Amino acid sequence: ISWFSAQRSPEEEPIPAQDGWWQKTLRALKTLLLFSIILGVSLLLWGYVFQGCGPSPCKTPVCQDLLDLYLASGNSSVAPCTDFFSFACGNTNRIGSPFQALAEENKRRVRRILETPGSWHLAPGEEKAFGFYNSCMNTGAIEAAGAGPLRQVIEELGGWPISGNRTPLDFNQTLSLLMSQYGHFPFFRAYLQPLPTPPYLPVIQIDQPEFDVLLKQKQEPNYAQILREYLTYLNRLVTLLGGDPSQVQEHASFSIFINSQLNQILRPGEQQRAQGKVFEMVTIDQLQRVAPAIDWLSCLQATFAPMSLSPSYRVAVHDLEYLKNMSQLLEKELLKHRDFLQSHMIFGLVRTLSPALDSQFQEARRLLSQKVGELTGRPPMPVHPRWMMCVEKTEAFFEPTLATLFIRETFRPSTQSAVREGSSSADVARLLSLHVPSQLTQLQVKMGPSEWALKPDPARQDYEDVQLGPSFLQTFLSCIRSRQARVIQGFLQPFSNHRWQVPPWGLKAYYSIPDHVMVFPAGLLQPPFFHPGYPRAVNFGAAGSIMARELLHIFNQILLPGGCPACDTHALQKALLCLERLYSAFPSPKGTSLDASSTLLGDAADTGALAIALKAYKKRLVLFRGETILPSLDLSPRQLFFRSYAQVMCRDPSTQDPQDIHSPPTLRVHGPLSDSPAFTRHFRCPEGALLNPSSRCQLW
Ligand SMILES: *[C@@H]1O[C@H](CO)[C@@H](O)[C@H](O)[C@H]1NC(C)=O
Ligand SMILES: *[C@@H]1O[C@H](CO)[C@@H](O)[C@H](O)[C@H]1NC(C)=O
Numbered sequence: 267i268s269w270f271s272a273q274r275s276p277e278e279e280p281i282p283a284q285d286g287w288w289q290k291t292l293r294a295l296k297t298l299l300l301f302s303i304i305l306g307v308s309l310l311l312w313g314y315v316f317q318g319c320g321p322s323p324c325k326t327p328v329c330q331d332l333l334d335l336y337l338a339s340g341n342s343s344v345a346p347c348t349d350f351f352s353f354a355c356g357n358t359n360r361i362g363s364p365f366q367a368l369a370e371e372n373k374r375r376v377r378r379i380l381e382t383p384g385s386w387h388l389a390p391g392e393e394k395a396f397g398f399y400n401s402c403m404n405t406g407a408i409e410a411a412g413a414g415p416l417r418q419v420i421e422e423l424g425g426w427p428i429s430g431n432r433t434p435l436d437f438n439q440t441l442s443l444l445m446s447q448y449g450h451f452p453f454f455r456a457y458l459q460p461l462p463t464p465p466y467l468p469v470i471q472i473d474q475p476e477f478d479v480l481l482k483q484k485q486e487p488n489y490a491q492i493l494r495e496y497l498t499y500l501n502r503l504v505t506l507l508g509g510d511p512s513q514v515q516e517h518a519s520f521s522i523f524i525n526s527q528l529n530q531i532l533r534p535g536e537q538q539r540a541q542g543k544v545f546e547m548v549t550i551d552q553l554q555r556v557a558p559a560i561d562w563l564s565c566l567q568a569t570f571a572p573m574s575l576s577p578s579y580r581v582a583v584h585d586l587e588y589l590k591n592m593s594q595l596l597e598k599e600l601l602k603h604r605d606f607l608q609s610h611m612i613f614g615l616v617r618t619l620s621p622a623l624d625s626q627f628q629e630a631r632r633l634l635s636q637k638v639g640e641l642t643g644r645p646p647m648p649v650h651p652r653w654m655m656c657v658e659k660t661e662a663f664f665e666p667t668l669a670t671l672f673i674r675e676t677f678r679p680s681t682q683s684a685v686r687e688g689s690s691s692a693d694v695a696r697l698l699s700l701h702v703p704s705q706l707t708q709l710q711v712k713m714g715p716s717e718w719a720l721k722p723d724p725a726r727q728d729y730e731d732v733q734l735g736p737s738f739l740q741t742f743l744s745c746i747r748s749r750q751a752r753v754i755q756g757f758l759q760p761f762s763n764h765r766w767q768v769p770p771w772g773l774k775a776y777y778s779i780p781d782h783v784m785v786f787p788a789g790l791l792q793p794p795f796f797h798p799g800y801p802r803a804v805n806f807g808a809a810g811s812i813m814a815r816e817l818l819h820i821f822n823q824i825l826l827p828g829g830c831p832a833c834d835t836h837a838l839q840k841a842l843l844c845l846e847r848l849y850s851a852f853p854s855p856k857g858t859s860l861d862a863s864s865t866l867l868g869d870a871a872d873t874g875a876l877a878i879a880l881k882a883y884k885k886r887l888v889l890f891r892g893e894t895i896l897p898s899l900d901l902s903p904r905q906l907f908f909r910s911y912a913q914v915m916c917r918d919p920s921t922q923d924p925q926d927i928h929s930p931p932t933l934r935v936h937g938p939l940s941d942s943p944a945f946t947r948h949f950r951c952p953e954g955a956l957l958n959p960s961s962r963c964q965l966w
């Protein structure tokens with residue numbers, strides 16, 4: 267494979283030969299990745315002409331902004347060869363992680379779109395989206411309406427014994443209404459999603475419900491206090507709804523009881539996966555026999571109309587035993603405590619609808635989250651300004667329309683045409699004539715906006731079913747129903763064209779199993795990771811390494827134990843052991859006890875991502891001259907490449923989540939850099955410096 271032999275210096279020789287299939291695959295992967303990255307980053311640069319030669323300082327406003335960020339985040343008085351993390355990210359606890367910052371910036375972009383209309387004539391669908399956002403921001407009207415709209419909803423559901431009028435409905439009727447009209451699933455969740463196995467048909471999946479507070483851990487030291495806080499919260503809700511305080515205690519206690527009973531019979535997800543049972547297919551008829559308390563056919567039919575269901579329709583159930591025990595619990599309680607169950611369902615509904623309720627409800631939830639956070643040591647839910655919540659809801663309810671507007675704002679026409687041209691021909695496989703498992707060569711890489719965002723389909727975007735008013739809660743409910751209908755319609759259409767399942771403002775790369783397509787959304791390809799006007803060192807170091815890492819994750823999934831029974835993973839295991847040794851040379855950050863093996867795959871992806879992005883960058887420099895640098899940063903293009911790689915990883919190490927499958931950020935910078943001989947060379951690291959170890963792994 268000539269791509270590599272051309273410029274491989276002796277010190278860049280990979281780990282000694284392991285003949286056979288695995289090595290061929292590894293090499294094929296390298297080439298494939300290299301192509302993907304070069305293709306990816308170049309496509310985005312297409313249409314921008316580079317002139318001159320030798321690195322000249324980039325003085326445009328976008329570069330100035332980037333320079334300001336780099337200066338603010340790093341500490342240039344630290345020696346790069348001993349602590350590159352502090353060199354690049356020393357001040358991150360003041361500026362935050364770049365991903366979080368970009369996610370917020372993308373929300374601000376959408377906000378600017380929603381708050382400054384008028385330069386063009388609004389299409390009917392756009393009018394609805396703007397109207398929704400405006401009524402969400404109209405807190406005056408929401409406060410004036412108070413709890414009235416919510417009380418009306420409760421009456422539609424048959425009322426409850428604590429306040430207001432009652433016309434009790436049958437339990438099954440209430441449940442069916444909650445699921446189909448109010449988007450609330452008190453005892454289990456039901457949603458439409460393709461199966462993860464061929465032929466990837468969309469089916470109804472039945473999963474565990476979501477809870478306000480996880481009340482399972484009786485061994486939790488502050489369990490009693492958590493219960494008390496939850497009780498206080500439920501009391502507040504009832505007071506806000508004008509309920510009878512003398513009855514609250516009993517209803518709230520029962521809701522807590524049901525909540526903890528349901529939590530007790532849940533099987534944790536990890537346990538399910540360990541038993542190799544992520545879901546099982548059962549017919550609605552079988553489900554009815556296992557869990558008879560619920561009228562499954564009519565509840566699911568109401569929720570997923572216009573799909574037509576029959577008793578022989580097969581659903582994917584994630585935890586059948588949970589449903590069985592849940593049904594037993596319900597049958598027992600329905601006999602004695604139908605009223606209490608009604609209150610329990612209403613408490614849950616209030617949580618689902620809370621974004622549409624007035625500030626007193628929001629405050630009650632915030633207090634609960636804060637108190638529970640204090641008691642459990644888990645971080646409370648973050649408090650966001652109102653505009654952000656309204657942007658998120660508008661994005662969720664009017665995604666097709668906002669996607670088009672977002673692309674119009676953030677992707678200039680020249681980039682658009684380049685990306686469009688590129689994405690149809692981005693079939694990397696055709697560039698290769700290699701004998702590797704077809705799974706790998708057929709992977710397509712797509713970037714930027716999806717086809718449907720570039721060519722909007724008016725039929726998808728008119729939202730005729732959305733009714734604005736009379737109250738914001740009614741608007742919100744109408745949007746919930748409209749979105750559900752759109753999701754179902756989308757799945758009912760023949761599953762021919764690949765539909766990108768990431769919104770363009772998202773940051774998460776998305777891998778579609780059925781289509782074998784990797785998608786990098788437009789929202790990710792933004793400053794500070796990517797800009798057509800940046801020095802290419804920045805685009806390859808930041809966006810390039812992000813893309814390489816995501817692709818490596820996919821290959822890991824395919825190649826690792828179980829994913830590829832025919833593969834010889836011996837060499838891979840050996841390489842991983844080497845990485846484990848390399849990483850163990852670094853002191854583990856204080857307060858963390860690292861389980862190195864759990865982060866090993868992530869470490870391998872980080873190390874590979876840096877190596878591949880660097881090779882792609884070098885290749886690019888050979889093909890095109892005219893690299894720029896950032897003024898007054900005093901870094902050569904190659905140095906800037908490593909600096910940009912590290913910038914992506916910047917975050918406050920003390921915020922590391924113990925559940926994180928990645929190494930802490932210091933290691934994610936130091937591990938890969940110490941494995942790169944080019945890093946040592948370009949920063950002239952002396953023998954024995956922490957980032958210049960005596961032996962390396964160089965898996966990629
Ligand atoms: C930058 O690093 C130096 C040397 O480690 C240290 O003394 C100084 O406090 C750091 N500056 C900031 C702002 O953290
Ligand atoms: C479900 O109920 C059965 C018997 O009714 C019991 O044996 C089993 O342990 C319960 N499952 C869970 C997860 O609690």
Ligand SMILES: *[C@@H]1O[C@H](CO)[C@@H](O)[C@H](O)[C@H]1NC(C)=O
Binds near residue numbers: 437438560
């Ligand atoms: C709900 O419907 C199912 C199936 O028809 C039935 O077995 C169950 O008793 C009903 N529940 C109530 C409380 O009526």
